[in-house]
Amino acid sequence: MMQLTHSPSSPFVRKALAAAIETGAAERLTLVPTDPWNPDDPLPHTNPLGKVPALVVEDGSVFTGSTLVAEYLDSLHDGRKLFPAEGAERWRALRLHALADGMLEAAVARVIEQLRRPEDKIWQGWLDRQNQKIRCTLDAVEALAAAGELAEEPTIGELALACLFGYLDFRFPDVAWRSNRPALTDWNAVVQARPSLRETQPVVPQ
Ligand SMILES: N[C@@H](CCC(=O)N[C@@H](CS)C(=O)NCC(=O)O)C(=O)O
Structure with missing residues (x-):
């Protein structure tokens, strides 16, 4: 194992x-x-x-x-690849992944600042920077979704994006990321029904 x-x-x-x-x-x-x-x-x-x-x-x-x-x-299986081997589909998947992963890093940085730092040391300017990264990138990804550039069968890019949305709902229900982002809202509702995402929903550690 x-x-x-x-x-x-x-x-x-x-x-x-x-x-x-x-x-x-x-x-x-x-x-x-x-x-x-x-x-x-x-x-x-x-x-x-x-x-x-x-x-x-x-x-x-x-x-x-x-x-x-x-x-x-x-690399261990012969089925449909999360990391397409080559060509336009590979670069599409990796470009989307880079954006989604960058938002994950920003979201985790925000959680660390808010939950791990002593309250008197919290840096609001840092929190604002992370929020701006997430907001701007979500708008860019909404444009991709509206143009039909998110795959139905997820690559690593779509998986990272779905994990980001789950994390925003889990940690930042106040962010209202669905507001004015109808293409991402619809796409997320479909992707979250996959077993890989249904079975891995975030919970607070015991
Ligand atoms: N780039 C890493 C990021 C991993 C990461 O930041 N993990 C967090 C939990 S969400 C962690 O272990 N943080 C502990 C620390 O930063 O010391 C990845 O893709 O796995």
């Missing part, structure tokens, strides 16, 4: 896990409950960066970060 460090609230873990389900690798995974914020957690022995997710495979090799984990799992 392969081992995946797991935290139920992390959108990056969700991306890796959704990729495992989409590629048929999920039954080969053992989930290792991990709290990256607990200094006693052994996570740094697996991933010196101290972040989830990381995947330890049968020969002991470690794959760190959701994108590398997803690409490795995608």
